[in-house]
Amino acid sequence: MGKIQEIRESETGKKIVKKGKSGIGRILFGRTGVILLLLLLQLGILFMVFSRLQQHVIYVYWLFALLSALTAILIINRPGNPAFKLAWMVPITIFPVFGMLLYLFVEFQAGERLLNRRLQDVEQQMRKYVLQDPDVFEELEQTDKRTSNLSRYVMEKGGFPTYKNYHTAYYPWGKDKFEALIEELNKAEKFIFMEYFIVAEGKMWNTVLEILKKKVQEGVEVRFMYDGTCSISLLPYNYPKKLEEYGIKCKIFNPIKPALSTVQNNRDHRKIVVIDGKTAFTGGVNLADEYIGELERFGTWKDTAIMIQGEAVRNFTLMFLEIWNVDEPQENYERYLDASHCYGMMEGDGYVIPYGDSPLDHENVGELVYLDILNSAKDYVHIMTPYLILDHEMITALTYAAKRGVDVKIIMPGIPDKAYAFALAKTYYPELLRAGVKIYQYKPGFVHAKSFTSDDCKGVVGTINLDYRSLYLHFECAVYLYQVPQITEVEADFQETLKDCREITMEDWRNEKFITKLTGRVLRLIAPLM
Incomplete structure (x- = not known):
């Protein structure tokens, strides 16, 4: 074969x-x-x-x-x-x-109910570790009431506190994140937690794996978790046993089974790295060679990531441990949450909120954060997303922002990875374009980045696409940035990417192939179930 x-x-x-x-x-x-x-x-x-x-x-x-x-x-x-x-x-x-x-x-x-009940049990165990510094919240409230209201919502409904920014770094390309990840992994002294949606053998994963094996030998605790879709075609089904032989604790989240079950829709789409509780990474970049330009798939692969350091890493530590312990007895979480490394660290400008979104708690944190940015924008909202499969609320927010004079721009792939998803996305173009939303397609290839910037003061970098799967069905995560200097870097990257894009017009839509329009419109009937 x-x-x-x-x-x-x-x-x-x-x-x-x-x-x-x-x-x-x-x-x-x-x-x-x-x-x-x-x-x-x-x-x-x-x-x-x-x-x-x-x-x-x-x-x-x-x-x-x-x-x-x-x-x-x-x-x-x-x-x-x-x-x-x-x-x-x-x-x-x-x-x-x-x-x-x-x-x-x-x-x-x-x-699905059993998984949700287990998650709720773990969340209950962790509640005592979810603490919002009242001084930070009061300071944010005095600075911007609207943002403090969002902070309160994310804390009360999601369990994710707001922190003063210590250090944040933005990576406009996967290879940039890869280099930083290697550097930080080599510094690990206590523990390394890694959680990914896609893992494929190649230069990127093999390089990371060698470091993990070395760190285990040095006495560092290493836990590695990946989504069950990897065992379909990317990794052997018994791959965790291989990693266990190296001393790496490994789990497959929600393995794919040949049985009809809605819980198989709930994939772990997060990309999380936590090192010693003081450094964390997230973003669109998975552990596969196309993400760092070593393997060419769908033209040039554009992706982004972010690193945070300081107390805010605590949110990512809790996110990881929550999923890891969904089928484990309670463990001592305190030893992973020590924030003493923050003492003496130079405090940066702004605030950060690392947050996650679960498909089982009936609280759409990921979508509501995006909606809050759109509804509060004064000058602009700039978005990069690989998919555009929208519900009524998101369409209303995008079009209303454009109608009231906000510069709304969306960068989409020029070369899609899924033809059916691209055909479906194009069915939203006419309504968005008529309202004044500007849509661009990245000519060199595929955009996998998931980012929002607004008014030079707000931004999001994470794993959350603008589609039903990310907003309703997947486990996701991101970092909300407010008045953080790196927001200007995220915006600068958007503008640089825009130079390689082609603006889509109503004329382009009218000239679209009939079969593409028909396919997209038929798929739109079942878009939420895809």
Whole structure:
């Protein structure tokens, strides 16, 4: 069987990934194909059973049809995002019996509730360590009441305090973050926590792994966690055992299993590194060679990251330990939360709020932080995102900001990684453009950065895309910056990236291929469920 990807050298010496038929064969007949086949088989059995009911037991069918109507009424009257409700109405309307039973099957699964209950137990254990310095909050409140209100919300609903900024560094490219990460990992003396969505063997991961192995030998505690999607095609399923042999504690979060379950939608999309409790990294950069320009996929790969140092790292430490301990007994968290390293550190300007977002707590912290920036902007909001799959609230905020004179600009990829997601994103272009939102596509390749800047005083750098998966279904994280000097660097990077972009106009939309428009509009019916 051939390889998943053909890798060749370009004239510049970079590796280029070229997908071919051999890759499709590997997917179809490998572990990924088996899982997909079993999932489709389960769906097929469900559909066949309910079709038989419809054909042969007319009274049972009408009973289910009545239950379908009651289910529709239940969906409409439940609290939640209207887009998700509409997306469920489509299968229930087209397949009254099957759609209704599928919804009930999804809604009343125990897996998601069990995971949420475990997370709540861990959060309860950690609550005593989540402390907001009242002096910091009072100072912020006197500086900017609106931002202090956001700070209060993130603290009360998410459990993430606001801190005075000690040191922050912004990295406009993945290779910049990689170099800084290597430098900081080599300084580790007590512990290293790493949590990533994607890990792929290559120069980046192999370099990091060698440092982790060396640090274990020096007596440093190393914990490494990655999302279960990696074990589909990127890493061997038993990879944690290999790392354990090196002395590295390793876990797979939410492994992919060949069983229908909504909890498999809840991926760990975070990218977190915590070193000794005094240095932390996050951003869009995963542990794979395309993120640092060593492997060419979808043209030039544009990504960003941020490092923070000081007391604020505590939020990332707690975020990591929360997920790590979801299936573990309580441990002594205090030894990882010592802030004595901050004594004597030079205090920088501004405030930072490292925060996370869980898909299970029914509190959309990630989206509401973005909405707060859009609704409070006076001069501009500049955004970089790889995906643009928006709910009504986000569309309203973007268009209203533009209509009241705020300069709203969005940088999107010029070469997408997912054609279907790009087609779906383009369906939002006309409404945004008519309102005055300016959209740009990055000509050299793929933008994977997730950043907001506004009015030279507010910014966000993290893992949160502008799509349903990030805003509603994934575990995410980011850093909110207020009056931090590095905001000007994030904005400068946006402006520099803009030079390599093509502005999209209504004429471009009108000239878009019919099949692209049709595909996008059809997909929009089920966008929240994708």
